[in-house]
Amino acid sequence: MTEQTLPHADRRKRQLPQINPVYFVLAALIVAIVVMNPAFAEPTGYMNFLKRAAPLAILAAGQLYVIVSGGFDLSVGSVITLVVVGSSILSNNDPNSTWWVIATMFAIGAGVGLINGLVVCYLKVPSLIATLGMMITLNGVAFMWSGGSPRGYLTDQFRFFGRFNIPDLPLIRILPVALIVLIVLGFALYWLMHRTNLGRMIHAIGDNPRAANLAGVPVNRVRILAFMVSSLSAVAAGILLGGFAGVSTDVGTGYELQAITAAVLGGAQLLGGRGSVPAAIAGALTLNAIFTLLNFLGLPQPIRQVVQGLILIAAVAVAMQRRKHTGR
Amino acid sequence: MSDAPVIAMAHISKSFPGVRALNDVSFACHAGQVHALVGENGAGKSTLIKILSGVYRPDAGNIVLNGANANFKHPVESLRAGISVIYQEFSLLPERTVAQNIFLGREPRKGLLLDHAAMRSETRRVLDLFGAGARVSPDALVADLDVATQQMVEIAKAISLDARVVVMDEPTAALNEAECEVLFATVDKLRERGTAIIYITHRMREVTRLADRVTVLKDGEVAAHFDTPPAPDAIVRAMVGRDIADYYAPPATQAEIGAPVLSVRNGGNAFLRHIDLDLRAGEIVGFAGIQGAGRVALAMALFGQVPFTTGTVTLNGANAAFANPRDAIRGGIGLLPGDRKAEALVLMQSVRDNGLLTARAFAPLVGTQKSNAHASLSSMDALFDQMQVKAASYEQDIKFLSGGNQQKAVVARWLALKPKVLIFVEPTRGIDVNAKAGIYHLMRDLARAGTAIMMISSDLPEVIGAADRILVMRAGSIVAEFPHGAAETDLMLAATGETEVAA
Known part of the structure; x- marks a missing residue:
């Protein structure tokens, strides 16, 4: 029979450093950036960094919900595109439209998440394929809606969230609104994932859906909610990104994979059961710090993609090694 | 049959960080004999076997194989020396045929090509050696075989490797009663061929049925050694270190059994026919039967996982035809699944x-x-x-x-x-003797508090000892009813359909 003779002491030793390694990696990268560019230590330096990283951080925290529930959400990048393109068309340069446009975008996001969840739960399409199909569909919708060449601009009111800095503050001098949004949403997503019954059930269905079902967990409802959280956080990320990105039909391209990479850097277990919202946010900051560093090194843009791909593989490989050593 | 053992392990000690797994354990096995190694989980059985097969190296002590020193550094060395270990988790490749599995890594060749004909005929010969030829085709895919048959393939593999020592690690853990009998017959055949067999178990019935010698491990030490098959009580006493008169909780008295809580009339679905059943408050109802007889299907029907399609179910008089587990739980039914890792735990x-x-x-x-x-x-x-x-x-x-x-x-x-009704499916599978006793007493405490308990178990002594009433199922129907303490053979006969007993 299975015996408990396996090294107890070793196990305890290994459990001692409970701090997620992503925080050390992030700290090391920040030190490296500061060494190369001392201006980064100034408030304008790191506040701008956080502002630019905020959309991906929120996206990664939302993506984590789907990953912990045992799936992937590849549609979030196309949701971002749809939000940016759709908002510019709907608002039609009218500053008063901002609030109802944002409300509409969150409604669309909720609908996308709901459809993703329903397709996965009831049509039994694997989430990778279901959300890939949704990604292609939404990119097409954004293209058609804009007639292929997005016209117009986002109003300054709309761009407020992603672009505006609250000036003249003591100590930190400026505070980007995007950072406030990140802190508020980050805390809300942390609370929902790690402090509520829903969060525990998302962990359970990603860990063992059959056991969760036999324990009375409403597996489909929980899974659909996870997809909706992911899509809604993509809407929030799209609104922030609209603050500093131009209106185009490829503004969200690639963000879905960056979000997954960030969540995995944060130690999320692919195929479900384990993950942390703060660590996923740290993973997003880490990824952005790596990109910043590559910029300073003067490496061309395509290198970013090469590096990102290697990071994704390396992060999963490291996670698998860790899992092997801790047994399962 | 000489008196010198085929394999002798002397004064073996092994420590892991923080744990003394084995302390001065000596163990020997003779040709043509079955040596049972019994003990609770964590007693050191698996560690001893892993040392024998070269997975671990002992801190002290030595191993003698056929009179020569044999301290293996790697499992392959022990395999070459003629020691085959059949673990609980089989090492078979599911998408390969029986013959391909048996010759995995040492396929016979004809020139550059594999000699399929030789593989097949040799496989058939090996299977026939212990009477499994009729049951297993060399060309069958392993994935298509049931657990018992897969085990035969493992045994065949061991024989084809000319194993002189075969180690079986709790071989009946996943088998039902009928399959166990087949396994026992196989072990008998191996013994006749002169193979030395080390048989790890904690089921007393298997020890008395098979063992020529018995060694009991407890906390990494030899707690008892018997050169002739002893009485089961002596083994159990050595295993748990105490008497087990109160192993099972006492059955319910007539006064403790209350009104029916859950009733089924003429229930049926694809797996079940004509189910009439009353579960009463305060009563433990045991369900016996061979695997596939419909016991788990009945539990899943009551629990709404695979609902009844015909008949009526009532819970305290109200309709209780639940469509899914969530509804069933809300209605007051609980279920402990039989496969803990796959169905219960996150x-x-x-x-x-x-x-x-x-x-x-x-x-x-x-x-x-x-x-x-x-x-x-x-x-x-x-x-x-x-x-x-x-x-x-x-x-x-x-x-x-x-x-x-x-x-x-x-x-x-x-x-x-x-819950008002709690269904236990194989509640003691894979847990040690003391924990088993704990579960039996817990079921009884729950029943005394008014819960209706349904217990499905493939361990007949357990059903007989723990249940107040025993229902036997066969082919999707309840075919017989017995009181607490019925005879094992009567249950077996009813379960296999050898004779009809009035229900």
């Missing part, structure tokens, strides 16, 4: 999370995880304490706990909900 979560899973599933989605209408962190901790769940911390991942402690945590999950 392995990456903490002991607490596992205990609180169902309570949380019926609490508001965005409510705090710390407490709800059914349980709280502290009430769950108290329940764990009361059930003596052994864990370094209840925050620990449940995967690190032993099977018995995992099972207790799953039981705690249901206790928090206070």
Whole structure:
């Protein structure tokens, strides 16, 4: 029979450093950036960094919900595109439209998440394929809606969230609104994932859906909610990104994979059961710090993609090694 | 049959960091004999076998194989020396045929090509050696075979390797009664051929049926050694270190058994026919039968996982034809699945999370995880304490706990909900003797508190000892009823359909 003779002491030793390694990696990268560019230590330096990283951080925290529930959400990048393109068309340069446009975008996001969840739960399409199909569909919708060449601009009111800095503050001098949004949403997503019954059930269905079902967990409802959280956080990320990105039909391209990479850097277990919202946010900051560093090194843009791909593989490989050593 | 042992392990000691796994253990096995190695989980059985097969190296002591020193550094060395270990988790490739599995890594060749004909005929010869030829075709895919037959393929593989020592690690763990008989016959055949067999088990029936000699391990030491098959009581006493007169809880008295709680009339679905059943408050009803007889299907029908399509189900008089587990739980039915790892545990979560899973599933989605209408962190901790769940911390991942402690945590999950009917499927599979006794007493305590208990078990002595009433199922129907303490043979006969007993 299975015996408990396996090294107890070793196990305890290994459990001692409970701090997620992503925080050390992030700290090391920040030190490296500061060494190369001392201006980064100034408030304008790191506040701008956080502002630019905020959309991906929120996206990664939302993506984590789907990953912990045992799936992937590849549609979030196309949701971002749809939000940016759709908002510019709907608002039609009218500053008063901002609030109802944002409300509409969150409604669309909720609908996308709901459809993703329903397709996965009831049509039994694997989430990778279901959300890939949704990604292609939404990119097409954004293209058609804009007639292929997005016209117009986002109003300054709309761009407020992603672009505006609250000036003249003591100590930190400026505070980007995007950072406030990140802190508020980050805390809300942390609370929902790690402090509520829903969060525990998302962990359970990603860990063992059959056991969760036999324990009375409403597996489909929980899974659909996870997809909706992911899509809604993509809407929030799209609104922030609209603050500093131009209106185009490829503004969200690639963000879905960056979000997954960030969540995995944060130690999320692919195929479900384990993950942390703060660590996923740290993973997003880490990824952005790596990109910043590559910029300073003067490496061309395509290198970013090469590096990102290697990071994704390396992060999963490291996670698998860790899992092997801790047994399962 | 000479008196010199084929294999002798002398004064073996082995420590892991923080744990003394084996202390001065000596063990020998003779040709043509079955030497049973018994002990609770954690007694050191697996460690001893892993040392024998070269997976671990001993800290002290030595191994003698056929009179020569044999301290293996790698499992392949022991395999070459003629020691085959059949683990509980088989090492077969499911998408390959029986013949391909048996010759995996040493396929006979004809020139550059594999000699399929030779593989097939040699496989058939080996299978025939222990009378399995009729049961297994060399060309069958392993994935298509049932567990018992896969085990025969493992045994055939051992024979084809000319193993002089075959080690079987709890070979009946996944087998039903009929399959066990086939396995026992196979072991007898191996013994006649002069193979030395080390048979690891903690089921007394298998020891008395098979063993020529018995060694009992407890806490890494030899607690007892018998050169002739002893009485089961002596073995159990050595295993647990105490008498087991109170192993099973006493049956219910007539006064304790109340009115029917859950009733089924003419229930049926694809797997079940004409089910008439009453589960009463305060009563433990045991279900016996061979695998596939419909016992688990009945549990899943009551629990709404695979509902009845015909007939009526009532719970305290109200309609209780539940369409899914969630409805069934809301109605007051709980179920402990038979396959803990696959169906009950969320392995990456903490002991607490596992205990609180169902309570949380019926609490508001965005409510705090710390407490709800059914349980709280502290009430769950108290329940764990009361059930003596052994864990370094209840925050620990449940995967690190032993099977018995995992099972207790799953039981705690249901206790928090206070169900009216609790269904136990194979409640003691893979847990040690003391934990088993704990589960029996817990079932009895629950029954005394008014719960109706349904217990499905493939362990006949357990059904007979723990249940107040025993129903035997066969081919999707309930075919016979027996009182507490019925004879094992009567149950067997009813289960296999050898004779009809008035229901």
